[in-house]
Amino acid sequence: MKGRPASKRRSPRRSTGTPVQPRPQAHGRFRMVWMAVAIGVAVAAILAFLTWDTQQEMVSELEMFGDGHRLPPGDPPLDAAAVLGLNPQVPQTVSEINEEILAVGKLVMTTLPQRPEAYAQMAVAHLQVGQERAALESWQRALEQNPSFAEGHLGMGVLLKEFGEDEAAIASLSKAIEVNPELEPAYRELTSLLLQQRRTEQAVEVARQCVQRFPDQAENHYWLGQAFLQHEDYEAASRSYEQTLRLAPDYSPALHSLAVAAARMGDKDRATQYQKRFAERKALELEAERQEARNFDDLASRRQALSKRHAVAGVLQLQVGDPRMAEAHWLRAAAIDSQERTTRQALATLYEQQSRTAAAVQMLEELCRLEPEQAEYFLRKGRLLVGLGADLPAREALQQTLQLAPQTAEAHRMLAQIHLRSATDWPTAVAHAETAARLAPSSDTYLVLAAVQSQSGDLAGARAALSRALQMDPDNPRTRRAYERLRELD
Template identity: 30%
Template sequence: MCAIIAGVLVQWLFSAASDRPQETERSSSSAKPQAAPIELTPEEETAALKKEEMQLTQQLLRDFPGNDVILAFVGSVYRQHGNNTEAVKLLNKALELNPNRPDVYNALGSIAFAKGSYEEAITYLNRALKIDTRQPGLRSSIAFSLMALGRYTEAIEQLDNNVQIFPKSVYSHFLLGQACLQQKDYDNAREHYLTAIELDQNYVNAYYGLFTAYSRLERQDKAREYMAAFRRLKAEEIEASKARDKLYDDLVLMRQTIAENQIFAARIYQAGGRSDKTEELLQKAAILNPKNIICLKELAGLYSTTNRPTEALKMYKRISESEPQNPACFFNVGVISAMLKRFDDAEEALRKVIKLAPEDSRGYRELAWLYLNTKKSHSQARKLAEKAVKLEKTAVNYYLLACACDMNGDRTNALEAAEQAIQLDPGNVEYKQIYQRIKNRK
């Protein structure tokens, strides 16, 4: 019989969990009493979060000096904190190192617009557009700056170009309505406002624009209709604003933003080979925003690449709770569970993969390997392997089928499948060895 080789998952290659040293549990007598956590007010937590984030930015600047990515990132953090003066200095330093940064020019344009320097904003935004002609939002930002200067014809030209590239840009259609209104082109203004609310029926200001356009067109019936809709939506907006706890909601938003920044910083440290700092930042991000699935995926990937399958499995299980229809997540759960010899869990997860993605061969392939490795059902493994080959005629699937046929005593079909695997991947030594082993067996 051919030697059974487990299905390969390139991203996750682990040694057994038992190979790692286990932490010893402290006895209760040696443990120091833990102080009760201090309750912070929203204002105090906001201040503490800002302080910690600024400490992180300074550490990044020290750890990665002369790096345009870091300078641009830290500049964006200063901007988030309202320190535009320092942000501009850092963003310009980033451009000195790498002038091919449309995102940095865009950020400088936004800062210039915020302080009312519309010509300066247009200059920066045009530089960004010259580097990346398809960056979302650039043309609409240029148009808004032009409108602030009363240059509506130029603004319309920019917006027309933008909706050609991004036809579902609600904001661009709304701005086109505004610009056409200023040009007394009421028919086109109406059409763009209508497109805006067709794309987003809750875009409140577009209803007021329609009221104005229909009033200018002397369509008072339609004007009253859209004014009524505007008032209704505006009232709902005001009620929702009253109901929210602004201080708390702002704190939640800050936590989410800082979590995203910590994820970005974690990626920088990971690229620099600092897995310890990467994990620290990702764990902090996960605490700040437990619903951030990207953070959980980054942690799962980190644990996978640092040979910590148990922790990776916990992360993927958490992700699966938030993404119950994601077959890739259950695939990872299945493969890692098999590596940890949790075979029942692996089988359940891989069957879930097949249910969610019946046209993807990977679920069938890994479940077949599981059945072969555990000797649970050679006949079922062969059926799964045949299904995998039917879906995707790849070398790895034919190799699986060769092993499954061989384990079922079907030497002829095993050789045929092995030949197919070699034909598709002639440089693979394993496939050739399996073929020779089956062929030479008496």
């Protein structure tokens, strides 16, 4: 493995009582662990960002009467490559992709030198290109910025464990748990290492803490079973493995370990049964792995890795209040991976909040193409187009929303408003307005219903709808004015 002295390479260690799973190649192991930890945390942050509620703000901009509200066009499209100092052409080879992965890490580290997360992203970048020793240095620099950065201790622990520096790894992983008891992967890494060290009682205690904190994760019960197995408490081990299978029926390591535990308790029939199930499941897994290997596209995989690096960088930039840099990273991510969704979601929300409606609509159109079964994208697109007064494309988007989610009250309400503005097809307008009021009764929906009924000549229905609106919001001046205007017509 690159960067590892020969004297420090860890050889597979087997200990009596604990089946040892084959160790993946180091680069693959690092990628699996840290793509799951660091990137997973960052994507969760993007998703949290996407939950910002812009719906009420956008709805308040809509005019119930008249031609609708036109939002300002906003800034011109951002030149992401120029802002980031990258080649305008997206990388086309694995070598070029690896260069940009490192460039993104260095850029984040340079622009956010006081943030430990920036050095963490540099560490992940090094790991993705196989530079493990450089990654270790980046984790150390992250901890220099913040000694209580739990992810830094976890990163150090994983690498030190891989390098065979077990005592230092145990100290780092223990510190990660001490600083942040919710850092789930640290428990599993520490349990595994303690078992390799034959420190069985400590392993049982750490694994038990993990299960108590995270009882819904099958792998946590598996590792508790491994600790009990090494402790020669075969009944407790079996209970843990059985719980693993209740949570994940196809988890083959638990089947194998159950066979081992049953054999050691002298139950040959159960041992044979579980060994047979394990062999059947393992055969399926091996065939799936062979199929995956046949279909594997290394270039596409590396593109996805680079896209995620930009996604993470954008989150960090947004956290420090630089939406321009966040936008640049997310645009680059979208350009690199034409199927990537998360950054497009983030960009659509960012553009909505910045009133850059045309850009938001473009991103939502891409999301509609990528996930045509998601009604939310069509609804958001329709909402923006209604705000712009672009009634025809808005109607198409809202009708598609209702095909996917017929009970979407907002789509019915906005379709009623479109018909109201164009003064066409009053029966359809009334039907949409009535449905909106039934699905989501509120002062606003009854106002729309009243307006449609009034324009269609149903003054009695309009008065009834306005009365309901006033009952729901008696202090609403717009409702009061509409009610007084309608009374003047009597």
